[in-house]
Amino acid sequence: MQITQSKSLFEKAKNYIPGGVNSPVRAFRAVGGDPIFIKKADGAFIYDEDDNAYIELINSWGPMILGHNHPMIREAVIKAMENGTSFGAPTAREVEIAELIVAMVPSVEKVRMVNSGTEATMSAIRVARGFTGRDKFIKMEGHYHGHGDSFLISAGSGAVTMGNPDSPGVTKGTAKDTLLAPYNDLEAIEKLVTANKGEIAALILEPVPGNMGLVIPKEGYLEGLRKICDREGIVLIFDEVMTGFRLSKGGAQELFGVTPDMTTLGKIIGGGMPVGAYGGKKEIMEFVSPAGPVYQAGTLSGNPIAMAAGLTMLNYLNEHDEVYTQLNQIGDKIVAGIRSSLEGLGLDYTVNHLGSMYSLFFTNSKVTDFASAKHSDTALFGKYFQSMLRQGVYLAPSQFESLFLSTALSDQLIGKILEANNVALKEIHQ
């Protein structure tokens, strides 16, 4: 496989763009080698600048749930563009998409559109602080909520200590209001709540985290968080930027039957355009400007082209329950194939799976939180990734990411993925 065009583009890009990319994980630093530069995508495939085709298992980090360049989305975008690309004024489409989101996502009674998942989570925390009049919030170790300052925080030295800045540029003052807890551990939350009584505005988490690789909530965990938040007057925020409209029509909250106070959304909601949203209970969302005192705004928020793509996507998902059956079947087939391959080769690695999301962790211990995810052999993952890429399968370039499947994966392509997986597993153990 030749990647000469990608290599020369990357060399040139490094002169003008920090690290040669516009989002760090794209640089392949966690897996080695040069990133491939993408020219186009269609259905289950992406194509690089050297005209190599790859079967897609990331799907733009989640949005392309129906596969790339879906004719229905493409046509909606083209049609919307005929009437102009931005107005900076309200539109009928925004009302329609808000009504649809409220109908689909159990916790959402009112919703505000923004331009990214990062904006959604930053805004949700601000609103929760405004609503409760408290400053601190709890975040889980290994969960990602975008790059807002108060989310770029590492664990302090113990479960009940405050966090430290994880990136230069984030101040200690900001970090002190972010409290960190391990995922799947209700006792740790109880300790934090006791140590910070009456000071915690919100608890934010990915209900089914995908950003430390895929991890599944233990039975009763989400329900336990709900109870603690109710008891303590803490706003429970589910960050469903990844899981929203993916694990089910109404996201993880619908699947697990636990309703948060607020929800953040992104990815699928924009059908591949830059969109995010946050919503929740009426009485909380009424705090958002201009209804209430918490300021949040955006020149391009509710952009007509982005709304056309998102509305088309959500309408389709809302009317086609069979999408989720199909996605679950695709996930089941791929994961069953990987497990049988591992068994055949006498390997004992952990596969976490839910619906159309999965992660193969290169560790034989269970992965239930960030600490256990870090037992993975990331060098081995890097070799596996490179082998899959050479065989034409595009994975997330990091061990600590979930994969995202699309309905474009036919049985024939699933067969190819599993063949490549078997070859890769053999290759890396030679």
Ligand code: PLP
């Ligand atoms: N929240 C979650 C759970 C995410 O996975 C991401 C991005 O991957 C974000 C927030 C940030 O979204 P964005 O990259 O659109 O800013």
